[in-house]
Amino acid sequence: MVLENPNPATYSDLSPDLNRLPVGVHRIHLMGICGTAMASLAGILKQEGYVVTGSDQNIYPPMSLFLDQLSIPVLKGYRAENLQPFPDLVVVGNVITKLNPEAIELARLAIPYLSLPQALRLFAMKGKKSIVIAGTHGKTTTSSLVAWVLEEGGLDPSFMIGGIPLNFQSNFKLGSGPFFVIEGDEYDTAFFDKGPKFLHYSPTISVVTSIEFDHADIYRDLAHVRESFRKLIGLMPQAGFLIANHDDPVVMEEAKNAGCPVSTYGLMSESDWTAYDIHVTETSTELKIGYNMKEFAQFSTPLYGRHNISNLTSAVALADFLGIDKDSIRRALKTFKGVKRRQEIKGEREGIIVLDDFAHHPTAVKETILAVREKYAGRRLIAVFEPRSNSSRRNVFQEIYVTSFDKADMIFIPEPPLTEKIPPSERFSSAKLVDDLERRGLVAYYFQGTDILLGALQKNARSGDVFLFMSNGAFGELPKRLLESL
Secondary structure: OOOOOOOOOOOOOOOOOOOOOOOOOOEEEEEOOOOHHHHHHHHHHHHOOOEEEEEEOOOOOOHHHHHHHOOOOEEEOOOHHHHOOOOOEEEEOOOOOOOOHHHHHHHHHOOOEEEHHHHHHHHOOOOOEEEEEEOOOOHHHHHHHHHHHHHHOOOOOEEEOOOOEOOOOOOEEOOOOOEEEEEEOOOEEEOOEEEEHHHHOOEEEEEEOOOOOOOOOOOOOHHHHHHHHHHHHHOOOOOOEEEEEOOOHHHHHHHOOOOOOEEEEEOOOOOOEEEEEEEEOOOOEEEEEEEOOEEEEEEEEOOOOHHHHHHHHHHHHHHHHOOOOHHHHHHHHHHOOOEOOOOEEEEEEOOEEEEEEOOOOHHHHHHHHHHHHHHOOOOOEEEEEOOOOOOOOEHHHOOHHHHOOOOOOEEEEEOOOOOOOOOHHHEOOHHHHHHHHHHOOOOEEEEOOHHHHHHHHHHHOOOOOEEEEEOOOOHHHHHHHHHHHO
16 A cells, blocks of 8 residues: 555545544554644544554654643654554654655555544534634734634634643643634645645635745745635635735735635724724733724733734634624733743743744744834843744745844844755855844844854843744753743
8 A cells, every 4th residue: 555645635545534433443643743733633632532642753842741741652753663553543744754664654554544634624623613714924823812712702612723822721622612713724734645734624714814935845936825825715615704814915815716705804994804003011912903994892912013913803803703792802802821932921030031932934033023122112132043944944035034133132043953954055044144134234143053052142141131032943942941041
């Protein structure tokens, strides 16, 4: 049997029927379990009574701690013997290649398998109306906020999110209500299905926050990215509801293809839902949201930054569509605690605040720095950025990053990790970025490794500073190590 299959419409005979739960499945093994979505699925399967095991090459917080709390054993590294004793079903994460030792053994043993999106659809989303939160930026925060608004609105939602919402302290929940909130990722599904994950989720309601070029390892250009979002919007039923970011011209172009009602949101008055009169302090953000040029309600929230207020506005539009009352929406927005690694305060020592954020795309880096600059006006802002994602380790964004750090007082950038498999001519250069930032008059420093970087951060730290760490990986646990050293 050959595992790879380029046609997602004709899965191998070993892939279970997606219209019904497999019979006799008790033990399920997840390959690539430490990905945020895979860890969520592991938790869902454990809660439903299955015996769950997993394997991964890179095991680090917060997912490693999350799985440990669920008492789900995680095997380090991929080996054929990890499939002993034989599981009844294997879920193959999208980090797994066809040459992975476990993938080869999976094919040899002819064990039934699924991709992550298939497994979610089969085990978690059956009988639910899906709310798919999609977009290049803001998916995790918006999904978390929507789930919390539905929770406070009494709708007891189910959800699966690519981060850990602090209100729930878990990135999954199986509720009794009719809705399943899911973060719709445009990344590919598996090595045997190169289509985007979100096409598996049959959206009833969808929010599209933004469409930009990203994931340079699988998408050729922006036009290629748009194709995926066009397919997602094309899946919307006539009775569905699309909530589109009016401030993003690409989103608005694609929203024209929707065969269902569309509502727009943003920070510009031309949108159906508009956030305005926004006032940010170190403790909260006060704002008004209008609908069709009239005031809808006033809100207070711990969220800050233009991008997050935009995300919040989409959640209000969705809540109103679902009939959630204004008092419940107000309560949800005021009590929303955010998401781990999204402008998360890791601690404060000696008057120094340390923030940890997942930002890696140039737009996300820029907006995050702008948000923190506004929130902590008057403090010195030190941006520490690790170019670690599949796109940021490539030079596709080399020139664009130069304009992302303007509002930082000091910038520290180490050499990108994991570049061995990227052709030298395509690799991102942190040293070049630092040179270009210095030419813009910014104070920037380049480092070959995180250990040397930590020493420089300690040397430069002073009371009143805000350290903003940005990486989509563990970043050598620098936020924690810096706090401990202060």
